[in-house]
Amino acid sequence: MTANFPDDSLILHTDAYQLSMMQTYFKKGIHERQAVFELYFRKIPFENGYAIFAGLEHILEFVDGLHFSASDLAYMRAEAMFDDDFIDYLENWHFSATIRTPREGEVVFNNEPILQVEGSIFDAQLIETPLLNIINYQTLIATKASRIRSVVGDQGLLEFGTRRAQEMDAALWGTRAAFIGGFNATSNVRAGKRFGIPISGTHAHALVQIYRNDYDAFMAYAQTHQDCVFLVDTYDTLRSGVPSAIRVAQEMGDQINFLGVRIDSGDMAYLSKEVRKMLDADGFYNAKIYASNDLDEETISSLKMQGAKIDVWGVGTKLITAFDQPALGAVYKVVSVENEAGKMVDTIKISSSAVKISTPGKKQVWRITRHSNQKSEGDYVALWDENPQAQTELHMFDPEHTYLSKHIKNFDARPLLEEVVVGGKVIYTSPDVQTIQAYSESRLDHLWSEYRRGLNPQEYPVDLSQKAWDNKMNLIQQVQSYVDELDRQN
Numbered sequence: 358m359t360a361n362f363p364d365d366s367l368i369l370h371t372d373a374y375q376l377s378m379m380q381t382y383f384k385k386g387i388h389e390r391q392a393v394f395e396l397y398f399r400k401i402p403f404e405n406g407y408a409i410f411a412g413l414e415h416i417l418e419f420v421d422g423l424h425f426s427a428s429d430l431a432y433m434r435a436e437a438m439f440d441d442d443f444i445d446y447l448e449n450w451h452f453s454a455t456i457r458t459p460r461e462g463e464v465v466f467n468n469e470p471i472l473q474v475e476g477s478i479f480d481a482q483l484i485e486t487p488l489l490n491i492i493n494y495q496t497l498i499a500t501k502a503s504r505i506r507s508v509v510g511d512q513g514l515l516e517f518g519t520r521r522a523q524e525m526d527a528a529l530w531g532t533r534a535a536f537i538g539g540f541n542a543t544s545n546v547r548a549g550k551r552f553g554i555p556i557s558g559t560h561a562h563a564l565v566q567i568y569r570n571d572y573d574a575f576m577a578y579a580q581t582h583q584d585c586v587f588l589v590d591t592y593d594t595l596r597s598g599v600p601s602a603i604r605v606a607q608e609m610g611d612q613i614n615f616l617g618v619r620i621d622s623g624d625m626a627y628l629s630k631e632v633r634k635m636l637d638a639d640g641f642y643n644a645k646i647y648a649s650n651d652l653d654e655e656t657i658s659s660l661k662m663q664g665a666k667i668d669v670w671g672v673g674t675k676l677i678t679a680f681d682q683p684a685l686g687a688v689y690k691v692v693s694v695e696n697e698a699g700k701m702v703d704t705i706k707i708s709s710s711a712v713k714i715s716t717p718g719k720k721q722v723w724r725i726t727r728h729s730n731q732k733s734e735g736d737y738v739a740l741w742d743e744n745p746q747a748q749t750e751l752h753m754f755d756p757e758h759t760y761l762s763k764h765i766k767n768f769d770a771r772p773l774l775e776e777v778v779v780g781g782k783v784i785y786t787s788p789d790v791q792t793i794q795a796y797s798e799s800r801l802d803h804l805w806s807e808y809r810r811g812l813n814p815q816e817y818p819v820d821l822s823q824k825a826w827d828n829k830m831n832l833i834q835q836v837q838s839y840v841d842e843l844d845r846q847n
């Protein structure tokens with residue numbers, strides 16, 4: 358049986374190991390030590406050249422008023438895993454960390470922090486799982502949406518995914534992420550209500566099946582609605598669906614806005630061309646052809662290449678489930694931690710795979726743009742105390758293949774990470790989704806088309822400052838000497 362709690366909170370939406378580690382920090386008296394954690398992904402999804410940052414609003418909603426409710430604590434008490442003194446402490450605990458992120462809709466890349474938490478190790482550890490949960494999904498969907506938008510051009514793009522999404526929350530927040538990535542409207546009415554996303558829709562095959570023929574169904578719909586898009590493929594698109602739609606449009610005349618017809622099966626290149634001819638032949642030049650059925654950027658771009666006469670694209674499953682790559686794979690790593698003497702010390706995670714070695718130190722991401730053309734030259738990941746804005750020349754080099762380097766003058770450096778939560782208090786109010794979408798579009802304008810193309814894009818430079826790179830090499834050496842020493846002792 359499912360237990361429902363009136364005071365349920367989202368704070369236990371975390372992995373048990375976070376709470377276990379917190380108990381250790383608490384019992385050992387180090388829980389108030391400061392730390393910096395950074396969140397990043399290692400590979401851009403869908404082999405795209407960029408990603409779109411999304412998830413901030415949900416994070417702020419989660420952090421706001423974060424506390425352990427009575428039933429959360431009672432549940433923990435009943436679990437053998439936790440001790441009473443630890444749970445007593447949680448009762449009066451308040452979140453007090455600082456969080457920095459780019460603005461939602463920002464264009465972001467792999468191997469750079471897209472979120473930073475600075476606070477007690479206790480607080481930073483507690484929110485790792487929900488932060489990853491939110492960003493891993495929403496950034497993935499916003500990026501997928503942006504890819505789809507890039508092939509659609511300025512045609513209509515409708516989000517139809519709710520019925521296929523991985524449960525209700527995913528549908529809701531995925532819809533919002535899709536809008537940030539460039540969709541025009543959604544079929545999800547609750548997303549319209551909550552986020553101010555325009556809602557849009559046609560009708561289903563059920564309507565036609567209930568009336569048992571296209572004409573009666575379309576007529577009934579037309580008599581009860583002003584705006585009409587008729588779904589024409591239930592029985593036979595060209596012989597029954599479209600002729601019935603045209604007949605209803607003619608008979609209803611000015612009483613309706615005949616917006617167009619939707620095709621949901623068959624060869625959509627062939628059908629759309631035939632349907633266009635039929636609509637035009639009867640003077641319905643402005644009636645649009647909508648298409649849906651397992652579409653994504655690949656099928657849409659193929660249909661366009663075939664000269665399909667489709668004006669509006671409805672996309673569900675492959676968007677909302679990120680069908681071709683279901684995970685972004687973002688991680689959250691501690692980069693600096695306070696030692697016994699109260700001093701912040703940078704920390705590293707070593708791996709035999711170079712991409713999995715973390716980059717130590719609290720960092721800022723600087724977007725470097727040329728004065729002359731306002732195009733982004735790359736991102737410059739520097740230690741927090743560095744200020745590239747004060748430099749007249751910047752040496753940018755690939756952190757793995759260091760011989761790949763360039764010197765840049767006459768540039769702008771813009772910091773991406775901004776405070777959104779300070780001392781546990783949310784200080785940032787998200788703009789409306791339309792503003793976020795427009796911001797995202799404007800950020801993409803600063804990218805060369807080589808990075809924007811959907812197929813085999815060039816790799817955008819994400820470079821480390823010399824200081825950040827030296828710091829990383831130093832720490833790798835320190836860890837190596839420590840392991841070598843242990844090896845000698847054994």
Ligand SMILES: Nc1ncnc2c1ncn2[C@@H]1O[C@H](COP(=O)(O)OP(=O)(O)OP(=O)(O)O)[C@@H](O)[C@H]1O
Binds near residue numbers: 622625651663
């Ligand atoms: N001309 C085309 N070129 C490329 N892909 C197409 C074309 N026409 C349709 N498609 C796509 O082909 C896929 C296959 O469609 P599907 O097998 O579902 O056929 P269908 O006729 O829609 O059948 P169903 O009634 O089961 O939905 C869909 O993703 C659809 O978007």
Ligand SMILES: O=P(O)(O)OC[C@H]1O[C@H](OP(=O)(O)OP(=O)(O)O)[C@H](O)[C@@H]1O
Binds near residue numbers: 674
């Ligand atoms: O194909 P997607 O990209 O996921 O887009 C959503 C799909 O949902 C509907 O089909 P469904 O069969 O669920 O309902 P229907 O009875 O209206 O066709 C719609 O007709 C689309 O085909």
Ligand SMILES: O=C(O)c1cccnc1
Binds near residue numbers: 517518544558
């Ligand atoms: O309005 C539509 O046409 C619609 C909505 C959800 C899913 N498929 C289609």
